[in-house]
Amino acid sequence: MPWYEESFGEDYLLVYKHRSRERADREIEAVVHWLGLKPGAALLDLCCGTGRHSIPLYHHGFSVTGVDLSPVLLQVAKTESAGLDLPFYRGDMRELPFEADSFDGVVNLFTSFGYFEEDEENERVLQEMTRVVKPKGRFVIDYLNHAAVERGLVPESERMEDGARIREKRWIEEGFVKKEIEVTDDRGTRRYREQVKLYTREQMEGLMAQAGLVVESVKGDFDSSRYVKAESPRMIFTGSVKG
Structure with missing residues (x-):
């Protein structure tokens, strides 16, 4: 998908x-x-x-x-x-x-x-x-x-939101800024990814x-x-x- x-x-x-x-x-x-x-x-x-x-x-x-x-x-x-x-x-x-x-x-x-x-x-x-x-x-x-993204990218962060732990990893690869998101709560852990082309x-x-x-x-x-x-x-x- x-x-x-x-x-x-x-x-x-x-x-x-x-x-x-x-x-x-x-x-x-x-x-x-x-x-x-x-x-x-x-x-x-x-x-x-x-x-x-x-x-x-x-x-x-x-x-x-x-x-x-x-x-x-x-x-x-x-x-x-x-x-x-x-x-x-x-x-x-x-x-x-x-x-x-x-x-x-x-x-x-x-x-x-x-x-x-x-x-x-x-x-x-x-x-x-x-x-x-x-x-x-x-x-x-x-x-x-794209220049601001490259300059200010935060590789990893973690926070709590409504009882859920949200971990985010960010990196630049092959002309895209990419993000991996991990959400953990009492229902378990779910992982998602996002990417946007850096024009x-x-x-x-x-x-x-x-x-x-x-x-x-x-x-x-x-x-x-x-x-x-x-x-x-x-x-x-x-x-x-x-x-």
Whole structure:
């Protein structure tokens, strides 16, 4: 089973419990500014997870649709958004379950890109963004800064969360940052792995150009700072679909 089909389950909610909705609200303030779309615009939250960003986008007045591969995370999103006109769908980001030109914009947040071994598969994700977003529609892709990852990687860590011991090992291998996660509680020990391909800015811009995405700016974080390879914690691309 591919790692991304195994890892995003109940234990994922525990491991990433520290990712708060308050933080997501602050991030969305910046995303809304970068998108420059009017209230009512149709927006796709690609790899929406638990809806941590979908819900504040909805409250900013957008017509939001979320899509994710994980049934567990989607169920949380549906529960958290109960009573809102905010649909969530299950789908693979390489083959989205939407018609062409369905949205005015797309957001892809919290490093939900670079999951696949081959460049061609990762580029298919970008091609799908281009396909489902209208010409000249907007995009925001929030990706890690490979230089910051290489500089600040913590090889091992351990903590307690809700009575469970969480051990994480991290390393870089063959162009990927990889993580092994071990969760131990009264139900026993479960192990998961994660990996993200380490693209440079130039490589990302090349992939996006091939897919029909026009990069207008690259931010270094959600404070809108300019991306600086040696310093920035993130690499956030904003721009539009080729018209």
